[in-house]
Amino acid sequence: MILLINPPLVKPSEPPPGLARLYGTLGAHGIGCEVIDANIEGVLHLLGKGSLERDSWTMRAVRNRARNLELIRESRSRLNRDRYKRAVSDLNRLLGKSAAGQARLTLSNYQDPGLSPVRSADLLRAAEKYESNPFHDYFSQRISRAIELKSPGVVGISLNFLSQALTAFSMMGFIKAHYPGMRVVLGGGLVTSWVRGPDWRRPFDGLADSVVSGPGERALLGLAGVEWSGERPYSYAPFHWGHYLSPGRILPYSASSGCWWNRCAFCPEKAEGTRYDPASPKEAVREVRRLCSTHRPDLIHFVDSAMSPALLSRLSENPPGAPWYGFVRMTRRLAEEEFCRALKASGCVMLKLGVESGAQSVLDAEGKGMELGLASKILHTLKKCGIGTYVHLLFGSPSESEAEARKTLDFTVRHASCIDFLNLAVFNMPVNSVEAKSLGTSPHYEGDLSLYTGFRHPKGWDRLKVRRFLESEFKKRPAIAEILSREPPLFTSNHAPFFVS
Ligand code: SF4
Numbered sequence: 092m093i094l095l096i097n098p099p100l101v102k103p104s105e106p107p108p109g110l111a112r113l114y115g116t117l118g119a120h121g122i123g124c125e126v127i128d129a130n131i132e133g134v135l136h137l138l139g140k141g142s143l144e145r146d147s148w149t150m151r152a153v154r155n156r157a158r159n160l161e162l163i164r165e166s167r168s169r170l171n172r173d174r175y176k177r178a179v180s181d182l183n184r185l186l187g188k189s190a191a192g193q194a195r196l197t198l199s200n201y202q203d204p205g206l207s208p209v210r211s212a213d214l215l216r217a218a219e220k221y222e223s224n225p226f227h228d229y230f231s232q233r234i235s236r237a238i239e240l241k242s243p244g245v246v247g248i249s250l251n252f253l254s255q256a257l258t259a260f261s262m263m264g265f266i267k268a269h270y271p272g273m274r275v276v277l278g279g280g281l282v283t284s285w286v287r288g289p290d291w292r293r294p295f296d297g298l299a300d301s302v303v304s305g306p307g308e309r310a311l312l313g314l315a316g317v318e319w320s321g322e323r324p325y326s327y328a329p330f331h332w333g334h335y336l337s338p339g340r341i342l343p344y345s346a347s348s349g350c351w352w353n354r355c356a357f358c359p360e361k362a363e364g365t366r367y368d369p370a371s372p373k374e375a376v377r378e379v380r381r382l383c384s385t386h387r388p389d390l391i392h393f394v395d396s397a398m399s400p401a402l403l404s405r406l407s408e409n410p411p412g413a414p415w416y417g418f419v420r421m422t423r424r425l426a427e428e429e430f431c432r433a434l435k436a437s438g439c440v441m442l443k444l445g446v447e448s449g450a451q452s453v454l455d456a457e458g459k460g461m462e463l464g465l466a467s468k469i470l471h472t473l474k475k476c477g478i479g480t481y482v483h484l485l486f487g488s489p490s491e492s493e494a495e496a497r498k499t500l501d502f503t504v505r506h507a508s509c510i511d512f513l514n515l516a517v518f519n520m521p522v523n524s525v526e527a528k529s530l531g532t533s534p535h536y537e538g539d540l541s542l543y544t545g546f547r548h549p550k551g552w553d554r555l556k557v558r559r560f561l562e563s564e565f566k567k568r569p570a571i572a573e574i575l576s577r578e579p580p581l582f583t584s585n586h587a588p589f590f591v592s
Contacts, residue, residue: 093125093247097110098129099129099130104585107128109249109280110126112324116322125237133230152181163179164338166338167338170589197581201258209540210538211540217257217264247277249278249279263299264298275299277301282302285540287523325378343393344382346375348365348367349366350367352420355457356524359521363523372402388413389414390414393415393417406434406437407430416442416479417442420460421445421465425473431472441481445483449495481512484499484515486499500565513571513574521544522542
């Protein structure tokens with residue numbers, strides 16, 4: 092028996108797809124498995140605990156907790172943007188206050204003022220002082236109950252985001268203190284990135300019995316003495332759909348790992364050398380249809396780094412059975428009205444698009460492989476076909492100067508009528524990228540586990556100047572401010588498809 096845990100805190104909007112796949116795969120190989128989504132359970136526990144603070148906002152948030160949980164889970168047809176925003180804001184207030192004095196919590200992040208998740212010494216400290224973690228009351232009881240009832244031989248901790256790291260280590264510290272003979276396996280996307288980084292020195296050897304890089308199926312089956320057959324089916328059986336904070340059931344699914352393009356200079360996937368490993372589109376769509384007929388989701392979230400053109404084609408001909416969205420590269424077919432109408436008919440409600448820059452020179456230098464003329468045509472075509480657009484822009488890359496950033500501003504304003512949502516990111520230099528090697532670098536996050544490094548910008552367009560430009564100019568343009576005001580607070584793109592008009 093293997094116990095798998097998804098630690099807090101990530102946006103509690105949907106079940107974790109990695110654990111759904113591990114659970115399904117272990118089950119298909121005859122290995123008993125128990126899953127705890129400690130993220131949603133932990134968040135609900137803290138929300139239920141309330142707060143001792145007596146200011147009027149917190150008291151309102153406590154008073155309206157049950158109603159706000161209902162409002163945020165209201166079905167799409169009854170969703171009201173203002174009520175939704177107020178509910179999110181109040182629940183966020185309550186969560187933050189429930190952990191006051193221990194950590195800074197929001198519905199999408201966990202920060203500890205004294206400990207950094209990119210410093211291995213701090214993570215080991217979080218493991219030692221596990222009782223100070225705000226989720227300790229919850230996880231100590233929950234994990235003990237699961238271990239005592241199910242007697243697992245292995246506990247697997249799935250760590251995918253920095254915001255989970257400190258609590259993941261607190262949980263490991265608790266398990267080792269109370270069940271010293273228990274085998275603890277640490278894996279997940281973030282752990283994979285750490286292990287593949289240039290400075291990995293195995294700092295957790297005394298705490299984790301195994302640290303797994305890449306998909307965990309083979310390693311976990313190996314611990315059970317079973318050979319992996321190559322089958323990796325999903326199963327969402329252990330998850331409680333009604334718990335998640337979303338206006339409908341969201342079923343996440345990944346049809347690939349890595350990226351089929353894999354050429355963007357700024358991309359961490361490329362810098363880490365992640366291999367592209369897709370499922371066949373036919374198999375992927377068949378599996379999504381199977382999952383839809385079992386779970387009846389309101390939305391499918393394709394979590395691939397970039398959905399492949401073959402998968403999009405397959406979906407356009409074989410609707411998966413529920414509305415869907417995902418991240419795509421801007422390829423020629425997306426400029427074809429007929430194709431986009433077929434995508435829309437298959438349930439596509441929104442596409443996330445990496446436009447990144449409005450300057451062709453930047454796109455070329457960063458290896459985006461995209462013409463701005465095509466991007467423009469795609470945005471207009473998607474709008475015409477009724478598919479929402481969530482556009483990602485990136486500022487401060489080494490090939491950008493202020494002049495190019497202004498071109499991005501102009502491009503965005505010109506296409507504002509075709510953009511439903513905007514994500515603005517400031518460039519981070521992946522620590523092991525080719526560009527990092529050619530520019531003068533310096534520690535950025537000051538941690539041995541940091542995936543990014545500081546660098547001397549060759550055009551003097553540093554992060555401070557970029558941020559100033561974004562705040563004082565870019566976000567102030569009325570057409571852009573209007574787009575930004577539509578963004579679902581905290582849940583951002585995870586809830587945006589519910590708000591596409
Ligand atoms: S398309 Fe996205 S995931 Fe693929 S290489 Fe470019 S940035 Fe990376």
